[in-house]
Amino acid sequence: AQFKPKDQPLAGKKVVVSAGPTRERIDPVRFVTNFSSGKMGYAMAEAARDLGAEVVLVSGPVALKKPAGIRVVDVESAQDMLEAIEAEYDDANIVVKTAAVADYRPKNAATQKVKKKDGDTFMEMERTPDILATIGRKKTHQLLIGFAAETNDVETYAEGKLTRKNADYIVANDVTEVGAGFNADTNTVTLIGHGGYRARFEHMPKTDLAKRLFETILKRAEL
Numbered sequence: 481a482q483f484k485p486k487d488q489p490l491a492g493k494k495v496v497v498s499a500g501p502t503r504e505r506i507d508p509v510r511f512v513t514n515f516s517s518g519k520m521g522y523a524m525a526e527a528a529r530d531l532g533a534e535v536v537l538v539s540g541p542v543a544l545k546k547p548a549g550i551r552v553v554d555v556e557s558a559q560d561m562l563e564a565i566e567a568e569y570d571d572a573n574i575v576v577k578t579a580a581v582a583d584y585r586p587k588n589a590a591t592q593k594v595k596k597k598d599g600d601t602f603m604e605m606e607r608t609p610d611i612l613a614t615i616g617r618k619k620t621h622q623l624l625i626g627f628a629a630e631t632n633d634v635e636t637y638a639e640g641k642l643t644r645k646n647a648d649y650i651v652a653n654d655v656t657e658v659g660a661g662f663n664a665d666t667n668t669v670t671l672i673g674h675g676g677y678r679a680r681f682e683h684m685p686k687t688d689l690a691k692r693l694f695e696t697i698l699k700r701a702e703l
């Protein structure tokens with residue numbers, strides 16, 4: 481086995497992190513998105529880098545600075561994000577899906593600005609690809625970590641996603657808690673694994689949480 485300094489447990493490993501929201505176009509001047517800031521995903525990417533990994537950060541549109549020492553692939557839509565992650569997947573050791581992917585997109589994005597009409601109340605939408613489930617089906621050696629922001633029944637929903645998407649862990653957070661979730665600098669989460677595994681991480685900065693999550697996961701399994 482390759483020599484790894486104690487503080488560089490991810491040396492020689494490739495970690496792919498997705499972060500931020502996706503943007504689904506309605507027309508050239510409008511889109512559908514969500515409140516994701518990208519902070520948790522960027523913290524995960526930086527933690528992986530600090531632990532010695534080669535990191536690829538697939539980032540939706542965010543207002544954050546590009547982190548040093550990390551290859552950033554900018555994407556816009558869920559479809560773009562899927563393609564970017566698939567291109568990095570085969571030799572990845574860990575894939576972390578922190579991104580808040582839009583679940584729906586306008587069915588027919590218009591090439592020209594849509595004009596309002598009296599009586600119009602409806603825009604036809606369709607589902608975006610489920611990126612984590614797609615790469616979960618193709619998993620060979622990769623460790624897959626998903627995130628789930630919930631407002632209720634956090635563990636039940638997260639456990640369902642763990643199984644349905646063939647992930648190894650889901651990091652679940654209750655976005656109704658104070659100082660947790662979208663746009664906050666801190667978070668409170670439960671790490672959920674197979675066989676009823678649970679680890680609770682109390683309210684702490686996202687940067688500290690990211691490092692603790694990797695350390696906890698690496699302690700449980702050699703990559």
Ligand code: CTP
Nearest residue numbers: 577578579581608609610611612626627628629
């Ligand atoms: N995810 C994904 N592609 C999607 C939707 C979600 O890869 N189209 C990933 C997210 O990046 C996250 C995990 O799946 O790691 C859970 O996302 P979440 O939105 O909580 O789950 P959904 O399956 O979309 O369920 P719902 O939003 O209905 O709770």
Ligand code: CA
Nearest residue numbers: 580581582583
């Ligand atoms: Ca969703």
